[in-house]
Amino acid sequence: MIKTSGALTPRSHFYWITLVQSSAKPADWKTLLAQLWRIRLFEGHVQRLAAGGEVPGFPHLSTGQEAVAVGVCAHLTQNDVVFTGHRGHGHSLAKGCNLTATMAEILGRDTGLCRGRGGSMHLVDAGCGMLGATGVVAGNLPLAAGAAWAAQARQTGAISVVFFGDGATGAGVFHETLNLAGLWKLPLLLVCENNGYAEFTSRAEHSDVAKVSAFAAPYSIPSATIDGNDLIAVHQSAASAIEHVRRGDGPYLLECMTVRLAGHYVGDQQQYRSKEELAEALKKCPIERLKSYLLSQGVTDDELMAIADQIKQEVQRDVDAARAAAAPDPASFAEGVYASPLLAAGC
Amino acid sequence: MIKTSGALTPRSHFYWITLVQSSAKPADWKTLLAQLWRIRLFEGHVQRLAAGGEVPGFPHLSTGQEAVAVGVCAHLTQNDVVFTGHRGHGHSLAKGCNLTATMAEILGRDTGLCRGRGGSMHLVDAGCGMLGATGVVAGNLPLAAGAAWAAQARQTGAISVVFFGDGATGAGVFHETLNLAGLWKLPLLLVCENNGYAEFTSRAEHSDVAKVSAFAAPYSIPSATIDGNDLIAVHQSAASAIEHVRRGDGPYLLECMTVRLAGHYVGDQQQYRSKEELAEALKKCPIERLKSYLLSQGVTDDELMAIADQIKQEVQRDVDAARAAAAPDPASFAEGVYASPLLAAGC
Amino acid sequence: MAQTFIEILRRALDEEMARDAAVYLLGEDVAEGGAFGVTKGLAAKHGATRVKNTPISEAAITGMATGAALCGLKPILEIMFIDFATLALDCLVNQAAKYRYMSGGQLAVPMVVRTQSGAAGGAAAQHSQSLESWFIHVPGLVVVAPSSPMEAYGLLKSAIRLGDPVLFIEHKRLYAMKEDFVDSAELPTIGKARVAREGSDVTIIAYSAMVRTALEAAETLAGRGISAEVIDLRTLLPLDMATISASVSKTHRAIVAHEAVMSGGVGAEIAARIADELFDELDAPVKRVGCPFVPIPFAPELEKALLPNALSIVQAAQELVR
Amino acid sequence: MAQTFIEILRRALDEEMARDAAVYLLGEDVAEGGAFGVTKGLAAKHGATRVKNTPISEAAITGMATGAALCGLKPILEIMFIDFATLALDCLVNQAAKYRYMSGGQLAVPMVVRTQSGAAGGAAAQHSQSLESWFIHVPGLVVVAPSSPMEAYGLLKSAIRLGDPVLFIEHKRLYAMKEDFVDSAELPTIGKARVAREGSDVTIIAYSAMVRTALEAAETLAGRGISAEVIDLRTLLPLDMATISASVSKTHRAIVAHEAVMSGGVGAEIAARIADELFDELDAPVKRVGCPFVPIPFAPELEKALLPNALSIVQAAQELVR
């Protein structure tokens, strides 16, 4: 059964999908494939625009890791909240952020989600439950736990989801958060995207711990390590993880093994990775894998092409709209530090 | 085989004992009992003096937990280093700090280990490898790991030992340190004194994790949970843990289950603990247990009395000496912030 | 009947919890009353779900308070000693303070972080610091440092209702201070200082426990023919320059007194602003009274020698007025 | 041949590692060269045991560097962005800075923490801060902020040999700056400022990247008939008041310029000290140039509008001299 609902926020104009795990059909997977494509194409634009000097800062692409964002967010409602980190474009789009406003933010436009004040690493769209990204690795984890605490305290029924990388497990606050989330039985889904790297340093140099999910064991927090490049696997595992969390049984740690197809940030030459490694990584592309599956299930090449074409046009249109938008008024830089202008005046 | 050596530091005037695990005899245990007593008596003085207003700050007693300090430090050489926390009197004495200078520090005297600048929570005696105590819970853990790293890098053969409470496992830096210690295979022994409390809050409210040693598992760091009030058990487990660490096989986490017989600090009324609980705790006294064992092994009451008397007199004498010492010169408060007086002058 | 700082603070918490179901307390031992007993009885009264003990996880609990504030709670977090705020700074500075701005105004962090600072009785170097000046350097934060029980009562209530993250600093030497509880409909405005004593020869600007010391000094000075005006800042960020300016324009001399070390202290900011904005008003340089640049020593004799006291202020005033 | 800031910094590290076997590097990605390439090639040259990659564990690696410094190493720790020093503050402030004092002089922490700060190119609110003023508030620390490649070279070497914990702040906008490498037997003394340009009408006090901006401003001012002296502080803690005093006693006017927000900034301390110690020398108030009290915004137009530049200094100088 597919339940689709229309625009969730004033800005949102793509379809929201809630798939019931057991009844997912090729038709559903096609819709999710479209989302994978959408993120991939969006970030392709980011990369090209960045190379052309149009993107301030240093954007981090989730290329190759899209299945995690799409597979998890497919189960979330608008009330559920998501926190992400420096590699958060995919999560934002999957959670329902308007594509034009997201791109506009990444380009530093006044029409951006955060009026150009946040940027690629600080995407927020409160209206659709995308509550924030933090550029400080692991800093998002306790924020998400706090959101889960609020949901629990206010009995809203919402859950909180946090996406983070394997490198974040080196940070103490990850462990502090696990302890608290377990202890308070918070409705928190922790999604680790284990891509085997933290910047240029491979996981082997960061940690002796093969599986991030192992960190949940001491706290008796249930966990799983899955193939994060297999959208179907992510979708199904996320369904049961979220069922657990939504039921009030406390947090769940879902580790998604994945690969970063691009550099750490746009411009990273990746000298620390061999050609063989990169070639191997490409084989794991979640989009290619889902396509193969759909083709094997009788979906035709033409159907897929049609979807791709449509997404391509939509994304292009939305990106163009973002690029056409105006930069913020320089004189406005001091707006919005405090609730009260009185406070701001005294500083 | 007991190897005793004389004064290790100019200040030290008690005997240093290295027991070879397998050959420990009642005679050896007697010597260790003397150390337990020594710490107990010392802290009895701290408590009385504090009640009388002679001790600045808020001293934390290790009463009831002495077997951990004594059982572990018995295996350390002067080159090995120890870090402790707010409850560190026992560790300091067991590592070889001069009793008079230790008490003088706790009383804030100029003859104190740190010239009265540190106090109960910041005991340092570099000469005997007591490298420091920190009042910030868990702050000592990475310091100890760093000391272990230096020993490894400089190939001194020394090991580093850190004592901390169960509450410290709530702090992220504990986990960061485990990861690094395992990854770099540091010669670090982590000794957790699990007394079931962090201040007034019981462990159940702090954590769902029953055994602190479980935190070592994800890192494949070997660990054990033992009865920390059984000196013989501590002594034997510490021996094999230290053998592992000294061999260069990396860190080891030794969790010693113990009980705090006193309040969190001197003056704590312990309203959060029932009479029954306290009565139960008293039964676990490590001194009483070792005494029973020795009596069962044919040691006589008289022999034990004689030891006790001697220790009592020695401690009294040393405490009196500490009390008789002068306070620091008030005008000297600014000394010793920087290596160079030039730097200090510019501040 | 006179009540202690701790009792009056507890009353403010109690009343705000009763008034607003979104107010929650969290921190180490808070359900047991906290290390200083401020929250005693609140768990029993308002329920264990609203007064939450936490593990020793300063970073995570600050993050959780922030995240909860984003989602409809008004958390009051207790950080037992300001020395341990060092463990919470990423969240306070990088997240909580910047959320409103970075989100383009979409989200806010209505949270109060209560903490305790200052030296007393041999708490030593890691439990005695006065670190408030770090926070006046962080856009998005508000910093409040009350000087008495009743000041704390009103300011805490105002802070809870403010809507932006507030660091609320209690001085450990004030905890035992007693005052009569006086009911008043009006709460103080965050950002407004108060003239604690009027005078005409010199302005002494202070906050937290140092206000009492300044009042003592003013009394002594009065005996020596010097009329000192004492300003209780109440809020360190934002600074109420209007009140300072009015006073210094009258006295033409100013002293800023605090317990923190002078280098990089709040006094530096205030002195710099007076010296700039009131350059033509000043008959003498702005003097600072504060700790010398040394960690807080343990021994009481050293601690006492180090800490600024009423005499330090009196001497500074006499030099200025001479 | 001219070399970049990064290259010359690397040379200093390389030479000090060759000179002293106790010098070790650690930090995130440092074996890969670090996020900015400063340590590139050093692992290959000096061995992987002396150039250690670490996990993302700012608290632990700072603690480890401190512990190792207590035990005979001279660690150089890289904290990738000063914004993340928030995660290392317990150790830096409560442990490293106080160890010498708290141990009554028994132990020392000869360690350098290299970090990188400042705004450029849309790094946004969490990767652009200038937080140096926090550290001048901490007795026991030393704070160095070089203004050019050759300054960095000498100061880094001096810092490594100092024997106390040094925070060494590199500005990201300086990394590409080029200078000729000039061999010199003498290393700068930590704690001594330098006169970067002589002048007689106004003193501009700056550090880090702002020195270049101040020199630009001085050039512009010269064209307008105002002779500006520029002081490059080099060390923020301790402050070289002698050099400042000599200059201001000559020019009778002072501006302190930095990129950090003004409230609670290093400029406040300097302005307060000048206004006090040189009260009779001043012909005009000490002016501060710095960021307004706002987090660093992402959009380049906003970032640019916010950051102080040469024009900001020129305007301040013209107001003073007018």
Ligand SMILES: Cc1ncc(C[n+]2csc(CCOP(=O)(O)OP(=O)(O)O)c2C)c(N)n1
């Ligand atoms: C606390 C902190 N330290 C360092 C950095 C610099 N940094 C940015 S991304 C990154 C690697 C993160 O690795 P991981 O969590 O695995 O995420 P990935 O980039 O692989 O998606 C680092 C070290 C940071 N942003 N925050």
Ligand SMILES: Cc1ncc(C[n+]2csc(CCOP(=O)(O)OP(=O)(O)O)c2C)c(N)n1
């Ligand atoms: C970072 C930090 N937070 C809070 C405190 C206050 N505090 C002092 S001791 C203590 C409890 C420590 O419990 P545990 O580690 O189990 O040691 P124990 O006192 O039981 O020996 C707390 C919370 C502190 N010193 N440091």
Ligand SMILES: [Mg+2]
């Ligand atoms: Mg990764």
Ligand SMILES: [Mg+2]
């Ligand atoms: Mg405990």
